[in-house]
Amino acid sequence: MSKKYIAILTIFLALLIDQISKIYIKTHFVLGEEVTVFSDWFVIHFTENNGMAWGFEFGGKTGKLFLTLFRLVAVTGIMYWLTKTIKRNTHTAVIVAISLIFAGAVGNIIDSVFYGIIFDTPYNGVATLFAEKPYGEMFYGKVVDMLYFPMWEGTLPEWLPFFGGKYFTFFNAIFNGADSWIFIGTVLLFIFNKQAFPKED
Template identity: 35%
Template sequence: MTHYSSMKRYVKYLLVLFLVIFADQGCKLWVHNHMELGPDYHIKILGNLFKLTYVLNYGMAFGLQFGFKYGKLLITCVRLFASLYIMLYIVRSLAQSTPTVWIWGWVLLLGGAIGNTIDSIFYGVYLNNAPDIAPMQWFHGQVIDMLHLDFWSGVLPHWVPICGGQEIGLLPIFNIADLAIFLGLLLMFCSFHALVPSNKKSQVTDYTV
């Protein structure tokens, strides 16, 4: 592979990576500057099925979080180190004959991880959205979510532990970074079989016949 073709191969992945990050951050900043915060205000895109709803997420993708004082700091550090690891893994994979779909999955995963990491590191300071209980503003920014697929919502029975009596939706409100993470994992799952060498596949077949 020539130096030019190698660089060209890197460029297409970098373009998609930056596209995911810029689309995610642009959408979040637009929502922050043009929408009211809270689940009661919506901008309908496809009626009640798909709408924009501005909410803040103190945890991980799709609202997952650790329930202790420095849990957010831990989440942010995990995101940061995971992003660095994925970056190195992609560079190493590009130097090998790794299936393209597998690499695309990691690129989308990296774009989503960086997008939400930016929120966690900087938004507490520059958007002043760190919660009052946060021990500091740096690394404690809340992630902005807005994509709302409202297939179903209802109230949990009161006998359900912890969250009984609360109104929930079938899907949590998410953002473009979360979507990129989901699509990346989906691509990796669908292409995982391509990582198994053909000789190992034949050996597995021989043993199972």
């Protein structure tokens, strides 16, 4: 299989998994609902945010629009990078890595751009896909997160500076498939950095 088709297949499958999981959670879980998958360290917990890492927000609607537009520009740059990398016949792992990063960025853009006009958000109920009265408008949708891995929870030792004696959860971020693809792609680029960023002769 050519590297071009490897990139296309990687992007397609990554986007498909990301969007199917988000749509399923959105249409089957009430906001804040959670289900334990394995013991207490792997939980499906439905939450939403305006698209920034760790749920941070800034600038209200203007900040949200800026963030979405910035992502669209970034995705264009990633696509250009991927195209150049394919033409250079770079290592397959690098092609997969950039494809995953591209798919992850696009996956969260889909939420931000379209979810506000295709989903409703009923109080204490599950959302409807292609709802008659959606909750928002184009470019102002919320990103769906659901993967939660609270591997350890407890009170930190008193002798620790700054955080001693405080209750702490590791790992307390809730994320989605798109975030996972970006992380995996970044790790692959780190591993194959010599192939991804060859030194010029």
